[in-house]
Amino acid sequence: MIHDLAPQIFNGLVLGAFYAIVGIGLSLIMNLTGTINMAHGSFMTLAGYLAFTMVSRGTSFWFALIAAPLIAVVVGIVVERTLVRPLYKREPFYSLLMTFGLSLMAEEIYRLIWGANAVPFSPPPGLASAVSLGFMSFPKFRIFIVIVLVIAMIGLALFLTRTRFGLRLRAAVQDTEMIAALGTNTQLLYAVNFGLGIFLAGIAGVLAAGMLGLSPTSGNALLMPAFVTVIIGGMGSLFGSIVGGLLIGMAISLTTLWIPAASEVSMYVLMALVLMVRPRGLFGEEGIFG
Amino acid sequence: MSEPLLDVDGLCTNYGKISILRDVTLSVGEGEVVALLGLNGAGKTTTLRSILGLTAARAGKIRYDGNDITAWPAYKIARLGVGYVPEGRRMFKDLSTLENLQLAENGRGGEWTIPRVLEHLPKLAELRSRKAGRLSGGEQEMLAIGRALVSNPRLLLIDEPSQGLAPLIVEDVYRILGELKQTGVAILLVEQNALLALKIADRAYVLDSGRVVHAGLAAELAADRDRIRTLMGLEVAAR
Numbered sequence: 118m119i120h121d122l123a124p125q126i127f128n129g130l131v132l133g134a135f136y137a138i139v140g141i142g143l144s145l146i147m148n149l150t151g152t153i154n155m156a157h158g159s160f161m162t163l164a165g166y167l168a169f170t171m172v173s174r175g176t177s178f179w180f181a182l183i184a185a186p187l188i189a190v191v192v193g194i195v196v197e198r199t200l201v202r203p204l205y206k207r208e209p210f211y212s213l214l215m216t217f218g219l220s221l222m223a224e225e226i227y228r229l230i231w232g233a234n235a236v237p238f239s240p241p242p243g244l245a246s247a248v249s250l251g252f253m254s255f256p257k258f259r260i261f262i263v264i265v266l267v268i269a270m271i272g273l274a275l276f277l278t279r280t281r282f283g284l285r286l287r288a289a290v291q292d293t294e295m296i297a298a299l300g301t302n303t304q305l306l307y308a309v310n311f312g313l314g315i316f317l318a319g320i321a322g323v324l325a326a327g328m329l330g331l332s333p334t335s336g337n338a339l340l341m342p343a344f345v346t347v348i349i350g351g352m353g354s355l356f357g358s359i360v361g362g363l364l365i366g367m368a369i370s371l372t373t374l375w376i377p378a379a380s381e382v383s384m385y386v387l388m389a390l391v392l393m394v395r396p397r398g399l400f401g402e403e404g405i406f407g
Numbered sequence: 408m409s410e411p412l413l414d415v416d417g418l419c420t421n422y423g424k425i426s427i428l429r430d431v432t433l434s435v436g437e438g439e440v441v442a443l444l445g446l447n448g449a450g451k452t453t454t455l456r457s458i459l460g461l462t463a464a465r466a467g468k469i470r471y472d473g474n475d476i477t478a479w480p481a482y483k484i485a486r487l488g489v490g491y492v493p494e495g496r497r498m499f500k501d502l503s504t505l506e507n508l509q510l511a512e513n514g515r516g517g518e519w520t521i522p523r524v525l526e527h528l529p530k531l532a533e534l535r536s537r538k539a540g541r542l543s544g545g546e547q548e549m550l551a552i553g554r555a556l557v558s559n560p561r562l563l564l565i566d567e568p569s570q571g572l573a574p575l576i577v578e579d580v581y582r583i584l585g586e587l588k589q590t591g592v593a594i595l596l597v598e599q600n601a602l603l604a605l606k607i608a609d610r611a612y613v614l615d616s617g618r619v620v621h622a623g624l625a626a627e628l629a630a631d632r633d634r635i636r637t638l639m640g641l642e643v644a645a646r
Contacts, residue, residue, distance in 0.1 A: 281509070288499045288510050295497045298459055300485035300513040300558060 123253045125374045126367065131259045131328070133366020134266040138321045139339055140346035140358040141273065142314035148290045148353050149310050151209045152201055156216040157343070159223035160315045161322030161336030164189040166231050168323040169238045169331055178241040182265075186319025193315030194308050201311070202304070220337060227333040235332040262324045269320055270359065273313070277355075286310055290353070342369070345384045349391045351401020360399060410473065411436045412593050413458065413562055418467035420450075420457045427453045429617045430467070435562060440584075440594040442604040442625060445614035446639060451597040452494055454614070455564045458595075459491055460484045472561070486513055490560030494567045494597075496547040500540030504531055507539050507550055508557050517559030524553045528583070545576035552583060562593045569600050581607060601639055605629040613638045 139157065146154050168185035172178055200219065204212040239245065240258035247254045277283035289296045289306050297303045322336055329335060345365055350357025365384040372383040391399060411434040420428040428450045435441045443451050456462040458469055460481040469477045476484050485491070490511075499507050508521050508531075525532040528549050534542060539550060548568055555563055568584070569577040577600075585607050588594065598604035605611060608625035621628070621638050628634060 281512075284502070284506055284509060288502060288506075291499050291501060292497055294461055294481070295493065295499070296510065297481040298461060298485055298491045298493070299511045299554070300482050301510075302480075302482045304480075 120253060121374060124255060125370050127253075127255055127259070129367035129370030130363065131262055131366070132370060133363035134263050135321055135325055135339060135362070136342045136346040136366055137359045137362025138266050138269060138317050139343035140350065140362055141270065141355050142317040142321075143343055144347050144350075144353070144355060144358050145314040145317075146311055147347070149286065149293075150201075150205055150212075150307055152205070152212040152216070152311075153209055154216050154314070155213055155340070156196070156219040156223065157314070157318050158336035158338070158340035159220045160189050160193055161318045161325065161339060162227060162331070162333065163192065163223065163336075164319035164322035165238065165326030165331045165335065166227060166236075169231070169236055169326060172238070182320070182323050185323050186316050189319040189322070190312045190315045194312045197308055197311040202307070205307070224333045224337070231333070233333065235330050235335070238326045238331045240327045258327060262328060265320065265324060269317060273317065273355070276313075282309070342384055345388050347398075349388055349398055351395075351398030353402050354398070354400035357398060357400030410470070412439075412472060413595065414468075414470040415454075415458065416468045416470070418454070418457055418469065419465045420453050420462055421465050422453075422462075427617050428457065431614070431617070431619055433612050433619065433622070435593050435595050437561070438588075438591040438593055439610065440588050440596060440608045442601075442608035442611040443595060443597045443614065444599075444601045444604060444611055444639060447599065449614040450617040451614055452566055453617075455491070455566055455595065455597055458484075459489060459564060485558065486515065488515060488559060488561040490555030490558050490563045492548075492551045492555045492563065492565040492568065494570065496544075496551040498539035498542070498547050498550060500538065502539060503536050504539055504542065504550055505535040507554055511554045511557040513558050515559050519556045519559045521557055524556050527556075527586075528553050544572050545579065548572060548576070548580050549583070552580070552587075556587075560592060562595065563587070564595050564597075566597045567599060568596075569598065569603060577603070601635055602629065 139161065143154060143157055146152050164185040167188050168181035171181040171185060196219065200215060201212055204215060244258040244261050247256045248260065277287060285296060285301050285306060289301070289303060293303055325335065325339060342365055346358055346361040349364060350359070350361030365387055368383040368387045369380050373380040413435040415431060415433050418428050418431040419426065431450070431454055433441070433443070443454060445451050453462060457464045460476065460479050464477055467477070468475060471484070471489065472487060474487065476487070499510065508524060512521070525535065530546060531549055531553055534546060539547065542550060565584070568580050572580065581603060584594065584596070588607060596604050596608060605625045605628055611623065611625045611628050612619050613621035615638070
């Protein structure tokens with residue numbers, strides 16, 4: 118039993134870390150500007166493909182792990198400045214539709230450039246093997262993924278709590294107008310915040326490409342669980358996203374073990390249960406639509 | 408006479424199609440305290456918001472320290488040394504007192520550093536790590552003033568500082584405003600409690616339905632209760 122269960126729990130942890138990091142990015146963007154970024158998964162895919170292209174041309178994986186997300190950030194900031202920004206003053210519905218359209222376009226563009234089929238993107242040789250823990254063995258790359266994602270989350274937490282810019286971001290979430298009245302350029306804040314969300318998505322995108330595969334729709338496949346993560350964890354709470362991500366990672370992973378056919382459904386069941394008890398999510402302060 | 412620090416000329420502001428300010432003209436000189444009085448809905452808050460660029464002016468000109476700031480974004484105006492103490496304080500409730508102060512640091516430099524503000528407002532020093540949302544109304548008003556000071560303003564826009572505070576606390580707040588006046592910062596003070604504001608103001612304007620209906624020396628207006636009564640309604644003068 119333990120031989121089945123232990124690896125599955127660890128898989129749940131890895132999946133959960135992905136959902137959490139993507140959910141945190143979504144949350145950052147949603148909290149500050151009310152934008153529901155349906156193109157978030159497309160940026161993950163973009164970073165994945167960019168890393169794939171770099172590595173297949175001889176660049177090291179390590180370089181690609183940082184460079185590909187950074188290029189995605191540049192694209193993201195251009196998108197934010199040109200397409201999302203004009204919609205900030207409208208209801209969230211508009212930016213939701215716009216980014217949804219953008220994700221459909223991105224999918225087609227990826228198909229044109231990299232083909233419709235999944236491309237092989239394997240972890241670097243040093244991480245390709247597995248470690249044996251006695252009662253189970255586990256791929257090194259997945260352990261690496263968890264480490265990188267945890268570092269990214271800690272880095273974000275430090276950025277938000279220990280830097281001047283992070284302080285301004287936290288304040289702007291509460292009162293954008295007042296932060297402007299105190300001399301902060303809120304447009305710059307929006308752009309950097311959007312870029313930050315995309316950077317986290319980009320890192321997750323490169324790592325996910327190595328573990329879950331890379332195709333024009335692979336990033337979008339993580340988008341729905343990430344939204345569920347945010348809803349379970351509670352809007353506005355980054356810590357909630359971490360807990361929510363781990364919960365549904367576990368739920369999906371464990372249902373795969375026992376009732377494989379229900380693995381997709383399990384996160385929605387979990388979401389329904391959480392919302393029945395706590396309509397604002399586990400750590401949320403506002404209603405989902407409030 | 409040289410140009411005043413703040414010069415508002417023919418300001419008109421709308422909310423949607425509703426006209427709020429109609430041809431408002433006023434000025435604030437260097438180091439001067441000017442009261443902006445009027446009943447609820449007269450356009451006092453909108454005037455401050457328009458000056459700071461939070462609500463766009465439809466017509467008219469706003470000049471500050473030699474710059475035409477009419478269409479400037481709020482953050483640029485703030486960085487020129489315009490401090491804002493808004494109605495209802497508008498603390499960042501989830502942040503600590505100290506963090507609220509840090510947000511106003513803008514690198515302009517000047518005598519008002521955070522340690523100096525805390526020295527000046529010792530109550531805030533005791534509460535430095537408490538969340539702003541857990542401060543009392545009076546403490547929040549102090550924090551709002553302290554926060555504006557940290558930006559080293561030459562002009563403070565203060566909106567209803569006495570609102571919702573107990574009389575003793577109001578006295579405290581006005582004592583501090585009086586001290587600020589001594590330091591030479593100019594203040595445009597919006598207040599419903601006319602007599603209170605006139606005590607520290609040099610000059611006063613009275614707004615009614617978005618128009619300036621009176622402009623003159625504060626002392627003269629304060630002495631003329633009948634005038635206040637006609638301009639602002641009975642209940643105000645009765646206080």
